[in-house]
Amino acid sequence: MRGTASMQVAIIVLxxxxxxxxxxxxxEHLGHEIVCIGRGCSIVDQxxxxxxxxxxxxxxxxxxxxxxxxxxxxxxxxxxRAREWAKTTVYGFxxxxxxxxxxxxxxxxxxxxxxxxxxxxxxxxxxxxxxxAAVELWGRTYLPSTSRARASRPAxxxx
Amino acid sequence: xxxxKAGRRGKREALSARLFRLRASVVTAxxxxxxxxxxxxxxxxxxxxIASLGSLHSDELSSTGTVATAEPTKGSxxxxxxxxxxxxxxxxxxxxxxxxxxxxxxxxxxxxGLVKVVFRNFPVHGEPAILAALAGECAHExxxxxxxxxxxxxxxxxxxxxLDAAALIELAASLGLDGPAFQECLTSExxxxxxxxxxxxxxxxxxxxxxxxxxxxxxxxGAQPYEKFKQIIEEELERSRR
Numbered sequence: 507m508r509g510t511a512s513m514q515v516a517i518i519v520l521x522x523x524x525x526x527x528x529x530x531x532x533x534e535h536l537g538h539e540i541v542c543i544g545r546g547c548s549i550v551d552q553x554x555x556x557x558x559x560x561x562x563x564x565x566x567x568x569x570x571x572x573x574x575x576x577x578x579x580x581x582x583x584x585x586x587r588a589r590e591w592a593k594t595t596v597y598g599f600x601x602x603x604x605x606x607x608x609x610x611x612x613x614x615x616x617x618x619x620x621x622x623x624x625x626x627x628x629x630x631x632x633x634x635x636x637x638x639a640a641v642e643l644w645g646r647t648y649l650p651s652t653s654r655a656r657a658s659r660p661a662x663x664x665x
Numbered sequence: 666x667x668x669x670k671a672g673r674r675g676k677r678e679a680l681s682a683r684l685f686r687l688r689a690s691v692v693t694a695x696x697x698x699x700x701x702x703x704x705x706x707x708x709x710x711x712x713x714x715i716a717s718l719g720s721l722h723s724d725e726l727s728s729t730g731t732v733a734t735a736e737p738t739k740g741s742x743x744x745x746x747x748x749x750x751x752x753x754x755x756x757x758x759x760x761x762x763x764x765x766x767x768x769x770x771x772x773x774x775x776x777x778g779l780v781k782v783v784f785r786n787f788p789v790h791g792e793p794a795i796l797a798a799l800a801g802e803c804a805h806e807x808x809x810x811x812x813x814x815x816x817x818x819x820x821x822x823x824x825x826x827x828l829d830a831a832a833l834i835e836l837a838a839s840l841g842l843d844g845p846a847f848q849e850c851l852t853s854e855x856x857x858x859x860x861x862x863x864x865x866x867x868x869x870x871x872x873x874x875x876x877x878x879x880x881x882x883x884x885x886x887g888a889q890p891y892e893k894f895k896q897i898i899e900e901e902l903e904r905s906r907r
Contacts, residue, residue, distance in 0.1 A: 539906065548906055553777040554714045554741070558707045594688055598696040605700030609707070618777060643689055 510589075513642045514582040517596060517635050521575040524631045528567030531624050535562045543623045546614075550622035555613050563610065567628055570606075573599045574635060597643045600636040607632045736863075737801070737810035739771065740781030745905035746898050748780060749879040751787035751867045754797040754814075758888035759876040760822040763815070766891050774898060784814065786863040787875050793827055795860065800833040802856035803847050804840075812840055 534540040534551055542548070550556065556563055574596060581592035607629040614621055748770070752759040767782070774780035786801065788794035797817060804813030816836055820826045828836065830851055838844040850856075870879055878885040878894075881901045885893065 545902075545906075549777060549779070552745070552779055555707075555711050558710050590685065590688075594692045597689070598692040601693065601696035602700040602703065605697070606703055606707075609704045620777075 510593075510642065511582060513638055514578050514593075514596075517578040517638050518575060518582070520631050520635050520638075521571045521578060524571035524628060524635070525568060525575065527624055527628050527631065528564045528571060531622075531628075532562060532564035532568065535564055540624070544621070546621040547623060547625075549620035550614060550618055550625060553618050553620075555610075555618065563625075566606070570599065570603045570632075574603065593639070593643055597636075597639040600632065600639045603632040604636045737784040737805045737814070738781055739784075739811060740775040741778040742781060744775075744778055744781040746774070746780045746881055746901045747783060747879075748894075748898075749783045749785055749870075751785045751863075751870075751872045751875055751877045751879070753786070753788045753790060753794050753875045754801070754817050754821055755788075755790040755794045756875040757822065760818050761888045762876050763818045764822075766888065766894060769891050770894060770898075773895070779902060780898060784810065785867060786860050787867045787872055787877070788860070788864075789875055793829075796830060796833065796851075797821075797828060798860055799854060799856055800828075800837070800847075800851055802859060803850035804837060804842060806850055806856075807842050807846065809840065809842055813837060813842070816840060 530540060531547075531551075534547060535556065540547060558566075577592050577595040577599060581589055581596060584592055610625060611629050614625060750762070752762070770780060770782065775782065784801070786798040788798045801810060801814060801817065804810050813836070816839075817828070817833075820828060820832075820836060826832065834844060834848050834851060837847040867877070871877075871884055872879075874886070876888060880894070880897050883897060883901075885897065
């Protein structure tokens, strides 16, 4: 139980960083200068890839991190089957984010050929969230020995 | 008793593990489909935006008002750097720019929305050049300027042709433009006035020969190497960010 809680807290903290990062990128998109390694941020931001149907990529990031944050908070508060569902939802949103971030990073590296520091930061954050969520979700199935060991430890201590 | 209880619990756990695996697999599949769809839509949307960068029609130009006249433009109208190219279809250095430098600029800057290229006529090689310039405007009228521009330069410098009105019309038809409309446009010399405006404006800016470029107002004379363009564009981009 404690393992799940600390995992969800880690995801929540990462999602908050992701929200702040996206907000900073949106701030640039609205015409402000931001700190960036090299000139990559404004090159990427001014490219045709920075918006889809008028929606800036940073807004996509805000929405994605908000979904992850919401379901991670739910996983922390809820119990039983509802918690399992919330954990699965965190994992699902993180997977979508990971795929989309991968596509955007590909565009930066091979199409626009400019690197936007804060976009890379976001890609790393979402990859970390996905890794945590995946371990949290699949760990139970594929690492049964560790979870059983963890569960049995208090009993042993009681003896 | 104890054994029975443990067995029941084991069965329950096995069932819940199966349900869990099912749920996790369904969510994974759903996320893959949604993520894939999101990428597909984004990719499709940006490709269609890039496609429309190539040939902006005069209507689009006037509606935004960022370019004073409806000149043939390549690139995003919001691009911070504007290259006005004073050019002519019979000038060899203009052809060199078109074949060598322009594609690099498009790849490096235009596609990223950083630079737009505006074509201005500045015919200096007499009547054939004027006729070709008018033909370019007629292609622009049908929203196909840049295709015609590329084809025309190729015809003159790669096939060594001198093109009369009939040949210019045939060239347009070969690209799938509306032949009769093009012919009417060319023979009526509808854009003669527009042409003279281009020349007058060029002279006012200090253009003496072709090609001459005005990059955000800074004059670059002749088919300079790509690096020269790159340097000035980078300086202007730097300035636009401040």
